[in-house]
Amino acid sequence: MRVIVNQIPRDLNADTSLTELLEAIEATPPFAVAVNWNFVPKNEHDTLILKENDEIEVISPVTGG
Amino acid sequence: MTAPLPLQTQDPLILYGDVFESRLLLGTSRYPSPQVLENAIQMAKPAMITASLRRQGSAATEANSGFWDLLKKMAVPVLPNTAGCHSPKEVIVTAQMAREVFATDWIKLELIGDDYTLQPDTQRLVQTAEQLIREGFKVLPYCTEDLILCQRLVDVGCQAVMPWAAPIGTGQGPLNPYAMKLLRERLKVPLLVDAGLGLPSHACTVMEWGYDAVLLNTAVALAQDPIQMAHAFANAVDAGRKAYLSGAMPAQQSAQASTPLVGTPFWHQE
Numbered sequence: 001m002r003v004i005v006n007q008i009p010r011d012l013n014a015d016t017s018l019t020e021l022l023e024a025i026e027a028t029p030p031f032a033v034a035v036n037w038n039f040v041p042k043n044e045h046d047t048l049i050l051k052e053n054d055e056i057e058v059i060s061p062v063t064g065g
Numbered sequence: 066m067t068a069p070l071p072l073q074t075q076d077p078l079i080l081y082g083d084v085f086e087s088r089l090l091l092g093t094s095r096y097p098s099p100q101v102l103e104n105a106i107q108m109a110k111p112a113m114i115t116a117s118l119r120r121q122g123s124a125a126t127e128a129n130s131g132f133w134d135l136l137k138k139m140a141v142p143v144l145p146n147t148a149g150c151h152s153p154k155e156v157i158v159t160a161q162m163a164r165e166v167f168a169t170d171w172i173k174l175e176l177i178g179d180d181y182t183l184q185p186d187t188q189r190l191v192q193t194a195e196q197l198i199r200e201g202f203k204v205l206p207y208c209t210e211d212l213i214l215c216q217r218l219v220d221v222g223c224q225a226v227m228p229w230a231a232p233i234g235t236g237q238g239p240l241n242p243y244a245m246k247l248l249r250e251r252l253k254v255p256l257l258v259d260a261g262l263g264l265p266s267h268a269c270t271v272m273e274w275g276y277d278a279v280l281l282n283t284a285v286a287l288a289q290d291p292i293q294m295a296h297a298f299a300n301a302v303d304a305g306r307k308a309y310l311s312g313a314m315p316a317q318q319s320a321q322a323s324t325p326l327v328g329t330p331f332w333h334q335e
Contacts, residue, residue: 032118033162038158059118062118062119064117065094
């Protein structure tokens with residue numbers, strides 16, 4: 001199945017969890033995640049199973065004003 | 066988050082019940098280097114420093130690879146922002162993610178209405194603030210100097226508001242003194258000037274008007290010597306606050322000699 005991670009398409013096996021995706025893209029802590037415009041707390045990453053066309057945002061701290 | 070050390074001041078800044086020694090909040094972007102940023106923060110001793118969130122793997126996060134370590138090292142309370150958000154939904158989700166990453170309920174609410182002027186979307190700012198307040202955030206909303214907008218933000222639960230002095234990054238200083246002074250006159254919550262300051266004298270001026278703090282970034286980061294400029298701003302904020310508390314003399318229309326005229330040498334009746 002295909003998902004979009006930070007606006008980049010990515011092919012995944014069916015029933016991939018969010019944690020497995022984050023491992024696959026080598027997401028580096030600290031980060032936070034939203035799926036389809038909804039924030040997903042860290043404690044739900046293991047149990048959230050991704051679906052076709054899910055849009056995932058993985059964001060990290062940067063400088064800001 | 067409160068100051069980690071015992072307070073040295075008898076006039077602390079109090080926001081949402083948290084107590085801060087400094088009345089200067091400092092942004093962290095646009096500095097020439099991480100080292101200059103670190104030194105500027107050490108010099109300014111701000112109450113909070115702002116930070117943001119961007120997509121991992123983007124140019125922004127790649128360029129900021131050491132920023133997280135710097136934040137932990139500085140141990141200054143962090144105020145995450147929702148910079149770049151154009152919709153209430155973007156703001157809410159970004160704030161939720163920021164709360165998890167930075168482990169704080171503080172949020173600088175930025176809801177941008179125009180990409181050129183970077184002015185806030187005043188039409189949807191209040192509803193967005195209200196939702197953040199309901200979700201337990203300590204909201205510092207970036208807003209304009211409009212009295213009604215600021216009052217509505219207070220009405221929905223904001224315990225402080227942050228009107229701009231001028232558009233972000235312009236360094237022009239207060240463009241609408243009348244409206245900003247009116248805000249101070251009418252609102253009882255802490256007022257923090259956020260955006261548009263360029264000189265320490267600007268910061269001093271708004272503090273003299275009775276504003277409670279200032280938040281600035283570009284004025285320090287783009288100075289030729291950001292570290293000295295950070296120091297200058299810290300001094301200016303302190304000077305303005307002391308001037309306000311001291312009760313300045315009223316401006317006079319006509320000259321009044323400060324040296325007594327009686328006994329002036331060589332004076333004689335004509």
